[in-house]
Amino acid sequence: PEEIPTEKDVEKQEKVIAVVGVRGGVGASTFVSSCAWITAHELDRHIALLDLDLHFGTNALIFDLEPGRGLCDALENPGRVDGLFIERAMIKESDKLSILGAEASLNEPYAPDPAAISHLLNELRQNFQNVIMDVPKIMASQHPMILSESTDIILVTDLSLAATRDTIRLLSLVKKVAPDAKVFVLANRVGTNAHIEVDPKDFEASVEAEISWSLPFDQKTMVMASKTGKALPQVASASKMVNSLRDITKQILGIEEAKEKKSLLGLFKKSA
Numbered sequence: 001p002e003e004i005p006t007e008k009d010v011e012k013q014e015k016v017i018a019v020v021g022v023r024g025g026v027g028a029s030t031f032v033s034s035c036a037w038i039t040a041h042e043l044d045r046h047i048a049l050l051d052l053d054l055h056f057g058t059n060a061l062i063f064d065l066e067p068g069r070g071l072c073d074a075l076e077n078p079g080r081v082d083g084l085f086i087e088r089a090m091i092k093e094s095d096k097l098s099i100l101g102a103e104a105s106l107n108e109p110y111a112p113d114p115a116a117i118s119h120l121l122n123e124l125r126q127n128f129q130n131v132i133m134d135v136p137k138i139m140a141s142q143h144p145m146i147l148s149e150s151t152d153i154i155l156v157t158d159l160s161l162a163a164t165r166d167t168i169r170l171l172s173l174v175k176k177v178a179p180d181a182k183v184f185v186l187a188n189r190v191g192t193n194a195h196i197e198v199d200p201k202d203f204e205a206s207v208e209a210e211i212s213w214s215l216p217f218d219q220k221t222m223v224m225a226s227k228t229g230k231a232l233p234q235v236a237s238a239s240k241m242v243n244s245l246r247d248i249t250k251q252i253l254g255i256e257e258a259k260e261k262k263s264l265l266g267l268f269k270k271s272a
Contacts, residue, residue: 015130017130018150026157026189029134033063040093046097049134051067053134057103062249063229082123091264133146140170144177153182161196164198171185241255
């Protein structure tokens with residue numbers, strides 16, 4: 001008979017989570033930073049945050065940190081990347097959350113070697129239980145192996161017509177390059193431009209996938225976070241938005257599923 005995983009089993013499961021914003025400004029980086037902070041500070045798990053927007057990444061900035069040259073060094077010198085390199089190159093937001101990002105020069109083209117990215121991901125998997133990546137859609141299309149090496153892929157979108165089109169294209173890419181990954185669609189900033197938003201049912205029919213989660217736009221909370229240089233969960237822990245982000249993070253990591261299966265197993269034993 002198939003064994004039912006316990007919470008400890010789920011804790012051992014390796015997660016490599018790719019988050020792709022289907023359009024600029026849909027809130028993918030805010031989602032990534034929030035999930036990473038919740039994982040580290042509330043769920044007490046080690047997590048690496050990899051910001052693959054090499055020129056304009058904002059995840060370090062969200063935590064009021066300087067990204068440094070760690071990511072550029074790792075991609076330019078893959079042969080040097082090992083556990084010690086990772087420890088020195090990453091910025092520690094806390095004991096459980098480490099960030100690897102870059103601010104590559106705008107004066108010269110920068111095209112990372114796919115093999116260097118793959119090697120870096122492998123080293124991060126060896127050193128962290130969970131890895132969450134902020135993947136610009138251009139990076140996802142140019143380096144699809146990033147998606148193929150992910151266990152979970154989250155497409156963050158709004159409900160605009162353009163985002164509907166891009167979600168269709170990205171879902172098609174994911175289906176081709178990462179058929180075994182769990183795929184989720186997060187509708188974010190819902191209600192921001194209600195007059196031009198596609199109806200959620202029409203959106204789902206168009207993309208041929210369900211909206212996994214829907215987050216309304218909370219302007220007050222967002223402004224508060226941007227002014228303080230902290231992640232959303234730090235400044236508005238009890239807000240509806242953060243409670244939703246908390247639930248989403250647990251679902252991605254399999255925590256809710258584990259508890260549910262564990263309780264079902266207990267009921268089965270009691271009735272036996």
